[in-house]
Amino acid sequence: MRYLVAALLLASLPVFAQTVAKPMNDPKTDTFLRQFAETRRFMSGRPTKPRITPDEKTVLFLRAQPTSATQTLFAFDVATGETKELLTPEILLRGAEETLTVEEQARRERMRVSAKGFTGYDLSDDGQRILVSLSGKLYVFERATGKVLELKTGPGVIDPHFSPDGKQVAYVRGHDVYRLELATNTEKRVTQGGTEAKTHGLAEFVAQEEMRRYSGFWWSPEAKHLAYTESDTTGVEKLTIVDVMRPERGGNTFPYPRPGKANAVVRLGIIPIAGGKTVWVDWDAKKYPYVATVTWKKGGPLTVLVQNRTQTEQQLLSVDAATGKTRLLLTEKDDAWLNLDQDFPRWLEDGSGFLWYTERNGGPEVELRKPDGSLAQSWVKPAAGFFGLARYVDADRTLYFYGDPNPTQSYLWRVRDGGAPEKLSTGTQGPAHEQFAHVAKSGGLSVATTQTATTMPRFVVLRSDGTRVGELPSVAVEPPFAPNAQFFQVGKEGFHASVLRPRNAKPGVKLPVVIKVYAGPTTTVVRHSMAENLLNQWMADKGFLVVKFDGRGTPLRTAAWERTVKYDFATATLDDQIAALKALAEKVPEVDLARVGIEGWSFGGYMAALAVLKRPDFFKAAVSGAPVVDWLDYDTHYTERYLGLPQEHPEAYEKSSLLTYAKDESKPMRPLLLIHGTADDNVYFFHTLKLSDALFRAGKPHDLLPLSGLTHMVPDPLVTQRQYEWVLGYFQKHL
Known part of the structure; x- marks a missing residue:
């Protein structure tokens, strides 16, 4: 209850609060949740961010200890299979604490980075030098000698990159x-006059959060010029986040553009490095x-993709770096919206054209375009299930990608010169989900991460002929059990579904259901x-039976399937969760449709709040x-990509708002627990406070758990443990 009191004092909003049920699991005997939290979901100690050196003799990667978030740098020797530690944050910091600027913290939040120590690194094109950043300082590791050079920069360095020739860092x-x-x-300073309101070389908020464009500057191929963005947020609305537990520290103010209001004004400039x-x-x-x-690589000009505000039209432009004049390469249009993929355009090094991503023909497709932008051929067809580019090898015109026609699975594929896709086997048995692959520049070696429903992620090293070289070593704690997930396609729409039963479940015995939901664009579950x-x-x-469904509005099916949610987040998304569960109940007799939580x-x-507010007849707790x-x-x-401009489509915002349903006094109020980080700078905490206030005014009791000082991510192990104890207790009480 003290969490509730703190939230009420903070917001000065009266809230009806029910006492959350005490969790029935005894922490003294049930250690899983604590272990799950302390090991960062059993992912600490597993390799991440592998990079293959140009000579294909070494695979670099980062790895933390089993119960630590601090990552260090390792090297895997392809010939011997041996791994050695190259560099640690402790060596560089000499016992000092790692510190981050507010700007760097925000950037990591946008990139969903919760690790510490080395969160990334840059490898020079010749493979001889490794660039790392730590506490706003830069260090270069010489692979041949093992020496470390601290770069003499000023404080607060953000987004460092080697020049193409490896002689400079920007x-x-x-x-x-x-x-x-x-x-x-x-x-040496390159640009002049940058300010907090008019930054040079930094990606603005929506570029980082929504476009997945995390950089705001680019080297020219010959390393004599830089292209950079100037982002003017003078006219953008400012929102302030205060640490409510430490109000004496004041607040951090961020430009945050809300629908229908001013965006950052972004320009793209070119400047000599001198x-x-x-x-x-x-x-x-x-x-x-x-x-x-924006891309500026060997074989092509400076190229920029620009979009209209509603993202229904975009132009790909080549830029004359000397004059700034642009030439139109192609225009894409879509009545609903256009999805972005930051790996495209990808210019071929011989200048003969570029690869382009489109959904023009009903699904994700990769095309080969001529230098003038005209179509040469379709390289990866829509039916292939393309999800992400791993590498294009110029030497033999081979494209590597990961994906699959079945969106519940993903594999590494190879397409030679626009031919039929070939699956590259990692040796995994049964259906798998390979979420990442790194392929060497020459294509002779690749590293693919693979996991199945019963095996944790592993990084497998393969040669181009499919020979398995080895595996990047993990020191992670292995989970004490493997889930027993079952997979189905249900309903006339063919919704993909998964079900988890208790491992000691008795066949035919009805069980309450918890739907783990996302249901939105951009991802499947x-x-x-x-x-x-x-x-x-x-x-x-x-x-419980824990179930998941991917309904209309989610990606990886067809363009039309995903675009069902245009101008309406609250109808098809929720209807499909209900329809899918009803269809699943016909195949899984243990489903108790009278006890459904979400x-x-x-x-x-x-979606969870929408479910109990809009359909309390079906959902009993959320x-x-x-x-x-x-x-x-x-x-x-x-x-605006999905709902349009509010000035033009106010009805879309009205029907999609939770406040619309919170005010409806004709429907009963089901148990609803709201959880939110008070320092969230993506979905601000005031969202939950607005809903709490509306429910209170409508006479609808509910529960509120603020996570003090937490953002949209919840990396704190103890908070993670306590949070899910509350979640479990809530469903045990109400289902």
């Missing part, structure tokens, strides 16, 4: 772009205000993934984490 510091010459270890006059790129920025993608089902199996073992986070939190309550309060690029 980065952002103090709102401007700098470069450092490695031979002399001398820092500094001087910026050449600004010329395009119709009034019609196409979003700088969605039904996957052959052990890691994603461990917590669900733990909950199932407490006496839980989710972010869009899933929105746990809603970090929900978007009113879509007028979320960001522009995401929301």
Whole structure:
């Protein structure tokens, strides 16, 4: 109850609160949840971010200890299979604590990075040098000698990258772009006049959060120029986050563009590395205000993809770096919206054309385009199930990608010169989900992560002929059990579904159901993934059926399937969860349709709250984490893509808002637990407070659990443990 009191004092909003049920699991005998939290979901100690050196003799990767979030740098020797530690944060910090600027913390939040220590690294094109960042400082590790050079930069370095020739490093510091010459270890300023409101070289909020464009500057192939964005947030609405437990610290204010309001004004400029006059790129920025993608690689010109505000039209432009003039390569249009993939365009190194991603023909497709933008051929057909590009090898015109026609599975595939896809086997038995692959530049070696419904993620090293070289070693704690997920396709729509039963379940005995929901665009939840089902199996073992469904509006089916939610988040998404569960009940007799709960986070939190507010006849309890309550309060690029501009489609926002259903006094109030981090800078905490206030005014009791100081991610192990104890207790009490 003290959490409730703290939230009430914070918001000055009266809230009816029911006492949350005390969890029935005894922490003294049930150690899984604590172990799950302390090992960061059993993922600490597993390799991450593998990179193959150009000579294909070494695979670099990061790895933490089993109960630590601090990652160190390792090297796997392909010839011997031996692994050695190259560099640790402790060596560089000499016992000091790692510190991050507010800007770097926000950037990591956008990238969903919760690790510490080395969270990434850059490898020079020749493979001889490794660049790492720590506490706002930069270090270069010489692989041949093992020596470490601390770069003499000013404080607060963000987003460092080697130049293509490996002789320089560029980065952002103090709102401007700098470069450092490695031979002399001398820092030089490139851009001038950057401010907090008009940054140079940093991606603006929506670029990072929604476009997945995390950088705001790019080296030219010959390393003599830099392209960079100038992001002017002067006119953007500012929102402030205060640590409510430490109000004496004041608040952090961020520009946050809400639907229908001003966005950052973004320009793209080109400047010599020695500094001087910026050449600004010329395009119709009034019609196409979003700088969605920028690339400047060998074989092609500086190329920029710009979008109109509603993301129904975009232009791919080549840029004359000397004048800033642009030439149209192609235009894409879609009546609903256009999805972005930051791996495209990908210019061929010989300049003969570029690879392009489109959904023009009903599904994800990769095309080969000529230098003038005209179509040469379709390289990966829509039916192939393309999900992500792993590598294009110029030497033999081979494209590697991961995906599958079945969205519950994913594999590494190879397409030679536009031919039929060939699956590259990692040796995994049964359906698998390979979420990441890194292929060497020459294509002779690859590293693929693979997992199944009963095996945790592993990084397998393969040669181009499919020979298994080895596996990047893990030191992770292995889970004490494997989930027993079953997979189905149900209903006339063929919804993908998964079910987890208690491991001691008796056939035919009815059990309460918890739907683990996301249901929104951009991701699916039904996957052959052990890691994603461990917590669900733990909950199932407490006496529940835990189920997941991917309905209309989710990706990886067809373009039309995903676009069902245009102008309406609240109808098909919820109807499909209900229809899928009813159809599942015909195949799984243990489903008790009279005891159905639902839980989710972010869009899933929105769906969970929507379920009990709109359909209390079907859903008996819900746990809603970090929900978007009113879509007028979320960001522009995401929301307007699906719901349009609020000035043009107010009805879309009205029918999609949880406040609409909270005010409906004709429907009974089912138990609803709201959970939200008070420092969330993606879905701000005031979302949950607005819903709590509306429910109170409508006379609808509910429960509220604020997570003090937490953001949209919840990396704190103890908070994770306590949070899910509350979630379990809530469903035990109400189902």
